[in-house]
Amino acid sequence: MRAYLTSPRFLRAALPAASFAILLAAIFYVQPRAMSYFGMNLMLQYTVPIALATIAQMFIITVNDLDLSIGPFVGLTACIGATLLADTPVLGLLALLACIAAYAALGALIHWRNLPSLVVTLGMSFVWLGIAVLILPTPGGTAPGWVKAIVGLKTPLVPFPIIAAIVIGIVVHVALMTSSYGAVLRGAGGNPRAIGRAGWSLLKIKMVMYAAAGFFGVLSGLSLIGLTSAADAHIADRYTLYAIAGVILGGGEFVGGRVSPIGAVIGAMTLTLTGSFLTFLKISPDWQIGAQGGILIIVLALRALINRREG
Amino acid sequence: MSVIRVLSGRAWVWSFLGMFLVWLVTAVYTGGKGSADVITAALSFATFTVIVGIGQMFVITTGPGNVDLSIPSTIALSGAVAMKLMGSSNDMLAIGLAASLGCGLAVGIFNYLLIRVLRIPPIIATLSSSFLILSTAIAYGRGLKIKPPPMLAEFTTAQVGGVPILAIVIILFAILMSVVLNRTVYGRSVLAIGQNMRAAWLAGINVERIRFMTYVLSALLAAICGFLLSGFSGGASLNMGQEYLLASIAVVVIGGTSVAGGKANVPGIWGAAMFMFLLVTMLNTLGASAGIRLIMTGLIIVAVITIAGGDEPQR
Numbered sequence: 071m072r073a074y075l076t077s078p079r080f081l082r083a084a085l086p087a088a089s090f091a092i093l094l095a096a097i098f099y100v101q102p103r104a105m106s107y108f109g110m111n112l113m114l115q116y117t118v119p120i121a122l123a124t125i126a127q128m129f130i131i132t133v134n135d136l137d138l139s140i141g142p143f144v145g146l147t148a149c150i151g152a153t154l155l156a157d158t159p160v161l162g163l164l165a166l167l168a169c170i171a172a173y174a175a176l177g178a179l180i181h182w183r184n185l186p187s188l189v190v191t192l193g194m195s196f197v198w199l200g201i202a203v204l205i206l207p208t209p210g211g212t213a214p215g216w217v218k219a220i221v222g223l224k225t226p227l228v229p230f231p232i233i234a235a236i237v238i239g240i241v242v243h244v245a246l247m248t249s250s251y252g253a254v255l256r257g258a259g260g261n262p263r264a265i266g267r268a269g270w271s272l273l274k275i276k277m278v279m280y281a282a283a284g285f286f287g288v289l290s291g292l293s294l295i296g297l298t299s300a301a302d303a304h305i306a307d308r309y310t311l312y313a314i315a316g317v318i319l320g321g322g323e324f325v326g327g328r329v330s331p332i333g334a335v336i337g338a339m340t341l342t343l344t345g346s347f348l349t350f351l352k353i354s355p356d357w358q359i360g361a362q363g364g365i366l367i368i369v370l371a372l373r374a375l376i377n378r379r380e381g
Numbered sequence: 382m383s384v385i386r387v388l389s390g391r392a393w394v395w396s397f398l399g400m401f402l403v404w405l406v407t408a409v410y411t412g413g414k415g416s417a418d419v420i421t422a423a424l425s426f427a428t429f430t431v432i433v434g435i436g437q438m439f440v441i442t443t444g445p446g447n448v449d450l451s452i453p454s455t456i457a458l459s460g461a462v463a464m465k466l467m468g469s470s471n472d473m474l475a476i477g478l479a480a481s482l483g484c485g486l487a488v489g490i491f492n493y494l495l496i497r498v499l500r501i502p503p504i505i506a507t508l509s510s511s512f513l514i515l516s517t518a519i520a521y522g523r524g525l526k527i528k529p530p531p532m533l534a535e536f537t538t539a540q541v542g543g544v545p546i547l548a549i550v551i552i553l554f555a556i557l558m559s560v561v562l563n564r565t566v567y568g569r570s571v572l573a574i575g576q577n578m579r580a581a582w583l584a585g586i587n588v589e590r591i592r593f594m595t596y597v598l599s600a601l602l603a604a605i606c607g608f609l610l611s612g613f614s615g616g617a618s619l620n621m622g623q624e625y626l627l628a629s630i631a632v633v634v635i636g637g638t639s640v641a642g643g644k645a646n647v648p649g650i651w652g653a654a655m656f657m658f659l660l661v662t663m664l665n666t667l668g669a670s671a672g673i674r675l676i677m678t679g680l681i682i683v684a685v686i687t688i689a690g691g692d693e694p695q696r
Binding site: 136179185186188189190192193194195196197198199200202203204207311314315318324325354356357358359361362363364366367370371374377 | 446495500504508510511515516517626627630634640641671672674675676678679686
């Protein structure tokens, strides 16, 4: 038992949850009043959109790519949600489906021409932002009532954001980590050539993963406007960085298809909590992103330490 | 015929061709009015992109996965620190520049330590350090409204016959860096590492030292860019580096440097930087809205990388 608890494998898996728990404990220590239904709800309400964007990024990282456009993409879907989807639901739905299709097409393009995802998605981030600005030149719009209703759900005992985060984590975990096609998808990140030789279409895998990322990007955008009730083209610009950081904090490796959906959700929650923690410590919000960077570095340092023991 | 063959073998030609085409469309549309001014403006603005582009090019050339995402925050920090120290006084110019370079040096060393000691992939390392750097810049430079020393402002905006002095300096610098890339041990090592890190190591190249120097170089150039940019735009602002994240990577790619590493091109960066500026100018002249301009910029970057194609993976 003791050997298992100190094995690098266990430590690595426990690291995301441990960092989250430590941060949460620190918050409760500094501000005991945060330890309530209302407090938790307030601190974690933005977890849902960030966790969804993190999951989207995780799908891309699984196949050894990186999406630098997920932030603006979430912004775009938020804009569509607050305008088209609210005014003409059918048109809005079609637009969101087109967004997902565009992501699948990007996956196909990147695979077909063997392109660096970094450059393609960096270029696309401008495209998403441009379309969002065309749809909604000034901040505004209104979120559809049903979106607000879902996000604003008052669940008994445990606040909605926590339940939602758990559900998201488990659903994606079951789909990606326990299903047989999920194993193939992850294998495409670990050893694409082997998966290709085994007869799986790598093109299809890339398209599936990018489409999944697009789908979760759309969900992220919708849940975001459910909270803010209005949208803006720049509303989610920072999500690109949050999403990458969340995946890495959650134990995802950059290459090799080694990812963890539940870890990614915990990573997203850790990032959301950082802001509240600094507020409670009365540290200027100037340092918020710095603290997030610091946590990222500390967690990565710990992981490097664990990996080194593994030899 | 042979001229065409020779030229088409050189990737940077395309960026200059694109630049010329875009300029021509603008000139035809406006009936040639102000076409020379457009070139002057393009030279002034492209200069800053070129400075960071060269640093990014060396980083990208060291191989897949190497990219410096901390350039924008380094620009912001260096500008803020320099402006605050100099306090609009000419006498402090040297100290301001030294502080700027010091920021760059520190960022470069920090980035490399993260990559080397913690074995963090460069993208994540430079990303996390950019968080810290940006926070430092925000905390340090809050409410900063200091004008640059008159000499710096003059130097960065001076022109000779429609050609900005700074652009001439940076063109000379680009030539120097081209020589460094192609004719020095350092430059050849960077190329060799990008082509095959293991082979380079077996050939006796001190891979880690070269990578260290490359990340420091990139951070130093970002710092210089921040220093000059705050002189050029009448003071430092915290988001003045923002657009250089995409720009630095885009000019490297459009300029014909291989994203897979091992193949770099300095002149292409100038062509690409001019092209990017003139493209936006053209869209402006044609009356495109902000949204259309963003979409076109993005699509052209994607189109260029699609046509240039991914190189065969070199593993």
